[in-house]
Amino acid sequence: MGDYQVGVQQDALGAVQLELGGNPNSLALRRPFDPLAHDLEASFRLTRFADLKGRGCKVPQEVLNKLVEGLQQDYNSGGDHEHFMHMAIPRIGIGLDCSVTPLRHGGLVLVQTTDFFYPLVDDPYMMGKIACANVLSDLYAMGVTECDNMLMLLGVSTKMTEKERDVVIPLIMRGFKDSALEAGTTVTGGQTVVNPWCTIGGVASTVAQPNEYIVPDNAVVGDVLVLTKPLGTQVAVNAHQWLDQPERWNRIKLVVSEEDVRKAYHRAMDSMARLNRIASRLMHKYNAHGATDVTGFGLLGHAQTLASHQKNEVSFVIHNLPVIAKMAAVAKACGNMFQLLQGHSAETSGGLLICLPREQAAAYCKDIEKQEGYQAWIIGIVEKGNRTARIIDKPRVIEVPAKE
Amino acid sequence: MGDYQVGVQQDALGAVQLELGGNPNSLALRRPFDPLAHDLEASFRLTRFADLKGRGCKVPQEVLNKLVEGLQQDYNSGGDHEHFMHMAIPRIGIGLDCSVTPLRHGGLVLVQTTDFFYPLVDDPYMMGKIACANVLSDLYAMGVTECDNMLMLLGVSTKMTEKERDVVIPLIMRGFKDSALEAGTTVTGGQTVVNPWCTIGGVASTVAQPNEYIVPDNAVVGDVLVLTKPLGTQVAVNAHQWLDQPERWNRIKLVVSEEDVRKAYHRAMDSMARLNRIASRLMHKYNAHGATDVTGFGLLGHAQTLASHQKNEVSFVIHNLPVIAKMAAVAKACGNMFQLLQGHSAETSGGLLICLPREQAAAYCKDIEKQEGYQAWIIGIVEKGNRTARIIDKPRVIEVPAKE
Numbered sequence: 045m046g047d048y049q050v051g052v053q054q055d056a057l058g059a060v061q062l063e064l065g066g067n068p069n070s071l072a073l074r075r076p077f078d079p080l081a082h083d084l085e086a087s088f089r090l091t092r093f094a095d096l097k098g099r100g101c102k103v104p105q106e107v108l109n110k111l112v113e114g115l116q117q118d119y120n121s122g123g124d125h126e127h128f129m130h131m132a133i134p135r136i137g138i139g140l141d142c143s144v145t146p147l148r149h150g151g152l153v154l155v156q157t158t159d160f161f162y163p164l165v166d167d168p169y170m171m172g173k174i175a176c177a178n179v180l181s182d183l184y185a186m187g188v189t190e191c192d193n194m195l196m197l198l199g200v201s202t203k204m205t206e207k208e209r210d211v212v213i214p215l216i217m218r219g220f221k222d223s224a225l226e227a228g229t230t231v232t233g234g235q236t237v238v239n240p241w242c243t244i245g246g247v248a249s250t251v252a253q254p255n256e257y258i259v260p261d262n263a264v265v266g267d268v269l270v271l272t273k274p275l276g277t278q279v280a281v282n283a284h285q286w287l288d289q290p291e292r293w294n295r296i297k298l299v300v301s302e303e304d305v306r307k308a309y310h311r312a313m314d315s316m317a318r319l320n321r322i323a324s325r326l327m328h329k330y331n332a333h334g335a336t337d338v339t340g341f342g343l344l345g346h347a348q349t350l351a352s353h354q355k356n357e358v359s360f361v362i363h364n365l366p367v368i369a370k371m372a373a374v375a376k377a378c379g380n381m382f383q384l385l386q387g388h389s390a391e392t393s394g395g396l397l398i399c400l401p402r403e404q405a406a407a408y409c410k411d412i413e414k415q416e417g418y419q420a421w422i423i424g425i426v427e428k429g430n431r432t433a434r435i436i437d438k439p440r441v442i443e444v445p446a447k448e
Numbered sequence: 449m450g451d452y453q454v455g456v457q458q459d460a461l462g463a464v465q466l467e468l469g470g471n472p473n474s475l476a477l478r479r480p481f482d483p484l485a486h487d488l489e490a491s492f493r494l495t496r497f498a499d500l501k502g503r504g505c506k507v508p509q510e511v512l513n514k515l516v517e518g519l520q521q522d523y524n525s526g527g528d529h530e531h532f533m534h535m536a537i538p539r540i541g542i543g544l545d546c547s548v549t550p551l552r553h554g555g556l557v558l559v560q561t562t563d564f565f566y567p568l569v570d571d572p573y574m575m576g577k578i579a580c581a582n583v584l585s586d587l588y589a590m591g592v593t594e595c596d597n598m599l600m601l602l603g604v605s606t607k608m609t610e611k612e613r614d615v616v617i618p619l620i621m622r623g624f625k626d627s628a629l630e631a632g633t634t635v636t637g638g639q640t641v642v643n644p645w646c647t648i649g650g651v652a653s654t655v656a657q658p659n660e661y662i663v664p665d666n667a668v669v670g671d672v673l674v675l676t677k678p679l680g681t682q683v684a685v686n687a688h689q690w691l692d693q694p695e696r697w698n699r700i701k702l703v704v705s706e707e708d709v710r711k712a713y714h715r716a717m718d719s720m721a722r723l724n725r726i727a728s729r730l731m732h733k734y735n736a737h738g739a740t741d742v743t744g745f746g747l748l749g750h751a752q753t754l755a756s757h758q759k760n761e762v763s764f765v766i767h768n769l770p771v772i773a774k775m776a777a778v779a780k781a782c783g784n785m786f787q788l789l790q791g792h793s794a795e796t797s798g799g800l801l802i803c804l805p806r807e808q809a810a811a812y813c814k815d816i817e818k819q820e821g822y823q824a825w826i827i828g829i830v831e832k833g834n835r836t837a838r839i840i841d842k843p844r845v846i847e848v849p850a851k852e
Contacts, residue, residue, distance in 0.1 A: 095606075096642060103604055103640045111617050111640075143636035145597040147655050150554050158562075158599045158639045158651055193549040195562045195651065197601070200507055202499075213515050232547035235562045236507045236515075238500060240644040247562055247599065247651050251551050 076310075077167030082211045090171060090212065091285055093201040094162030094241035098174075098278065098316075098340075098392035105341045140260065140353075141182040141336055152251050157182035159339075160197045160245020164281045164392055165313050168212045172219025173317040175244040178339065178393035180227050183248050184324035185337040185396055187258030192250045194224050196234035199243030216244055227319055258327060260334030261355045263399040267333055267426035269360055270405055272323040272412060273315050273395025274444040275343060276371035279382050280305070280312035281392075283374050292378075299373040307446035308368050315368070316393040322415050323396045329411070330404040338394030344387025347397060347424075347433035359429025362387070366421045366442040387435050399426060419444070480714075481571035486615045494575060494616065495689055497605040498566030498645035502578075502682065502720075502796035509745045544664065544757075545586040545740055556655050561586035563743075564601045564649020568685045568796055569717050572616045576623025577721040579648040582743065582797035584631050587652050588728035589741040589800055591662030596654045598628050600638035603647030620648055631723055662731060664738030665759045667803040671737055671830035673764055674809055676727040676816060677719050677799025678848040679747060680775035683786050684709075684716035685796075687778050696782075703777040711850035712772050719772070720797040726819050727800045733815070734808040742798030748791025751801060751828075751837035763833025766791070770825045770846040791839050803830060823848070 079088035091097065103111075142157040159179045163171050176194070183191055196217065200209055213236075224231050231246070250256075283305045286292035300308075320337060327335060336350045343362070351360045365372075365385060375384035382389040400408055409420040421442060483492035495501065507515075546561040563583045567575050580598070587595055600621065604613055628635050635650070654660075687709045690696035704712075724741060731739060740754045747766070755764045769776075769789060779788035786793040804812055813824040825846060 095644075103642060107613075108640055111614070111621070143597060143599065145634075145636055147596055148594070149556055149655055149657070152553055152556075152655065154558075154597050154653060154655060156597060156599060156637065156651070156653060158601065158637070160601070160639060161641060190552070192551055193547060193558050193560060195547065195560060197562065197564070209511075210515070217515070230549075232549055233560065233562070235564060235649070236512055237565060238507060239647070240499075243643070245639070247560070249558060249560060249653055251553055251556065251558060251655055253553070 077170070082215075084208060084211055088208065089288075090163040090166045090168055090242065091281070093203060094243075096162055096241075097281060098161050098164035098390065105345055141185040142188070144257065147251065152253060153257075154249065155183060155186065155188050155252050155257055156247065156249045158197075158245065158247045160243055161392070162241050162243060164278075165309075167313070168215035169219035170313050170317055171244060172216040172221075173223040174313070174393050175216075176220045176223035176227075176246060177317055177319050179246040179248045180223075181320045181337040181339070181393055181396075183250060184320040185335050186260065187324055187327045187332065187335070188250050188252060188256055189321055189325045190250055190252075190256070191227055191229035191248050194229055194231045194249075195247040196220055196231050197243065197245040197247070198234065198236040199239030199241065200236060201242040202238055202240050204242070220244070220246065223317065223319070227321060258332060258334065260336060260350060260399075261353050262333040263354050263358050263360075263426045264333060264356055265358055265426055265428050266402055267399045268402050268405045268422050269347075269362065269424035269426065270398045270400055270408060270420055271338070271343075271366060271395050271423045272320065272398070272418075272420045273318070273338075274366045274368045275338070275389065275391060275394070276308070276368035276375070276384060277312040277316055277392050277394065278390045279371040279375050279384055280308040280368055283371070284309035296374050296377045299377045300370045304370045308371055311368050311444075311446040318416075318418070320396050323398075323412060323420070326408055326411055327396075327398060330408040331401055333399040333401070335396045335398040337396050338391045340390045340392075342383070342388040342390055343397070344433060344435055347387070350397065351431050351433040354431050357428060357430065358426050359431065360424055360433035361427055362424035362433065362435045362439065364421060364423040364440045364442055365435070366419075366423065366444050369443045369445050372441045372443070385435075385439065385441065395420070481574070486619075488612060488615055492612065493692075494567040494570045494572055494646065495685070497607060498647075500566055500645075501685060502565050502568035502794065509749055545589040546592070548590075548661065551655065556657060557661075558653065559587060559590065559592050559656050559661055560651065560653045562601075562649065562651040564647055565796070566645050566647060568682075569713075571717070572619035573623040574717050574721055575648060576620040576625075577627040578717070578797050579620075580624045580627035580631075580650060581721055581723050583650040583652045584627075585724045585741040585743070585797055585800075587654060588724035589739050590664065591728055591731045591736065591739070592654050592656055592660055593725055593729045594654055594656075594660070595628075595631055595633035595652050598633055598635045598653075599651040600624055600635050601647065601649040601651070602638065602640040603643030603645065604640060605646040606642055606644050608646070624648070624650065627721065627723070631725060662736060662738060664740060664754060664803075665757050666737040667758050667762050667764075667830045668737060668760055669762055669830055669832050670806055671803045672806050672809045672826050673751075673766065673828035673830065674802045674804050674812060674824055675742070675747070675770060675799050675827045676724065676802070676822075676824045677722070677742075678770040678772045679742070679793065679795060679798070680712070680772035680779070680788060681716040681720055681796050681798065682794045683775040683779050683788055684712040684772055687775070688713035700778050700781045703781045704774045708774045712775055715772050715848075715850040722820075722822070724800050727802075727816060727824070730812055730815055731800075731802060734804055734812040737803040737805070739800045739802040741800050742795045744794045746787070746792040746794055747801070748837060748839060751791070754801065755837040756835050758835055761832060761834065762830050763835065764828055764837035765831055766828035766837065766839045766843065768825060768827040768844045768846055769839070770823075770827065770848050773847045773849050776845045776847070789839075789843065789845065799824070
């Protein structure tokens with residue numbers, strides 16, 4: 045038997061208003077999480093219940109490719125011509141952010157995605173919101189703006205006291221569900237296990253008509269690349285954790301103040317909890333040729349995957365890197381361990397990277413800013429090429445302030 | 449971006465024949481996993497990559513209820529009459545094995561479930577098969593015999609060497625996918641993370657017409673309860689692990705031989721890898737009034753949940769406990785830690801527990817045995833009552849031999 049199924053249908057709009065108070069920037073005003081206010085020890089830190097953070101927990105891209113490719117070869121070496129034929133037919137579903145499965149009913153497809161990871165912020169409620177936004181982001185990257193159903197995946201850390209568990213887990217669940225409501229969907233079930241590391245994630249599914257999604261393979265020479273959220277979330281959440289670790293903090297304190305780090309952390313939290321839904325809706329309005337969302341493999345990793353799946357002989361060249369204020373300096377000061385400016389720093393619930401017709405891109409960015417109060421940036425161009433992506437030698441770093 | 453999406457459509461029948469060779473019992477003939485044959489150390493044990501096993505990893509039922517109930521109350525205490533109204537409408541989706549979500553298109557519903565857990569057998573390929581069968585089982589419990597799509601969830605243990613990872617993970621993946629093919633479905637995507645404990649699970653989804661599923665709330669007085677797999681999987685996998693642990697083994701060696709334990713282990717592995725699909729299909733043929741599958745909360749836990757959701761004033765009384773041979777004795781010899789005969793021992797990928805009209809039950813059991821070569825058992829009756837379930841004082845234990 046599955047764990048539990050909750051089916052409370054709620055007025056999504058009500059929940060959004062409750063959360064946002066009508067002010068699209070008010071998430072940024074949320075007070076820091078205070079463990080004492082929840083009867084927890086002052087030293088409680090959710091991020092200590094895992095050794096890896098957020099999308100930084102992914103199996104490295106090249107390892108994963110090896111594991112999965114091996115499997116595909118297995119499946120294609122059976123000498124069965126039927127299988128070979130299937131390989132020759134263009135398939136939807138390989139290398140996309142979601143799986144897209146034709147259904148038995150009415151020309152519909154099932155669009156689905158799953159993701160789970162570990163705490164990277166200390167506020168359990170915000171952690172739930174971020175996890176939900178991160179799962180939904182895969183649907184949004186494919187231009188799917190409606191989610192029909194969500195499931196929640198939870199791992200309760202073996203290292204939590206009962207008290208911690210009883211306080212923290214409901215907060216995470218509530219954040220996840222509130223984010224789902226904000227997205228106009230509901231969480232109807234899930235699975236909860238005991239695990240050494242606290243784990244949070246979910247599954248998002250939509251049954252769609254073919255015109256509801258955008259297959260991300262249609263970039264043409266002359267398109268531009270737009271990014272809808274700044275980079276640097278992984279740097280910010282680590283820098284914030286280092287405030288408690290003097291030997292780490294000493295390495296970066298010459299380039300940032302404590303205040304800078306707190307601001308960046310809240311900017312990152314706000315950014316990660318923000319849904320890519322409007323960004324997705326506007327992809328239809330401005331005729332996007334394809335998109336992906338930037339997460340565990342970093343900007344360049346995801347740009348490369350997107351480039352590799354294009355129908356046309358194109359390549360992506362990235363000139364500009366919008367980064368949460370001061371995080372480029374922090375990334376440099378700590379020995380380039382994140383490889384942020386090389387495009388390899390993991391992001392969690394990052395922005396959409398979208399191929400747009402050049403003449404539509406500025407209007408896209410203006411529209412998203414008008415609707416949400418957040419900037420988007422033209423960061424690169426689509427050239428003729430061999431389906432690869434690169435960042436130019438000295439990219440321009442755009443410092444994105446904590447408050448816009 | 450999601451991890452990977454593989455979309456190879458394969459001839460399911462071909463795969464089934466490959467695996468089973470046309471003999472429904474041939475799974476039981478599978479040779480024990482030999483680490484050396486895969487270039488691993490002779491001492492390699494997959495089960496050592498987690499401290500909990502299979503569905504034994506679930507958060508205790510009462511804790512989970514508390515966490516989830518708290519959330520539901522939250523959602524219903526907002527003073528919004530809309531929410532209250534929703535609570536008053538009979539919902540599909542609470543306490544069921546799957547979530548059932550009405551869709552925007554054509555009167556269809558999305559039936560979905562997810563599950564993941566830790567290794568409980570040492571054969572990685574079989575572990576993959578068991579994980580897949582276990583996820584699908586939630587669909588089958590609702591009478592849904594077609595699965596439209598699966599996603600795979602994997603946690604690669606931080607304690608695995610690269611070599612171990614590269615051998616074991618593809619075997620697990622392949623087992624999972626072969627089981628999906630046997631079920632006539634495909635794995636089109638997934639998520640892979642690094643985790644202290646090796647983790648394996650998935651998501652199963654179907655878009656169905658209303659007549660394709662059986663809402664499990666229709667038991668009537670006079671029905672009987674049928675169970676389609678023996679109990680004792682958790683006892684068997686633990687006893688097998690104790691073969692390597694002299695101090696544990698000494699506690700049970702008076703009641704079982706090494707050979708008994710090996711047989712029981714293989715019987716358990718075979719049973720857990722077996723799909724509940726035919727059991728599900730026959731629910732329609734013999735007019736089942738509802739079912740659930742027996743997993744982490746044990747026979748009684750799941751019987752109680754099923755009883756609590758009945759429309760009629762009924763209770764379930766269980767008289768017979770079919771148990772893998774010798775495992776009842778083992779459970780007693782080790783101080784009743786499993787509470788097997790009390791109905792609390794966790795099962796993984798257990799059988800369906802089905803409410804059937806009395807006059808159809810024998811035919812159901814005969815039909816399943818004819819089609820699959822496995823016994824099913826009438827284990828109890830449905831009486832007038834207050835929607836609870838119990839096991840009688842001295843239930844009859846049916847010893848289920850390793851080979852039938």
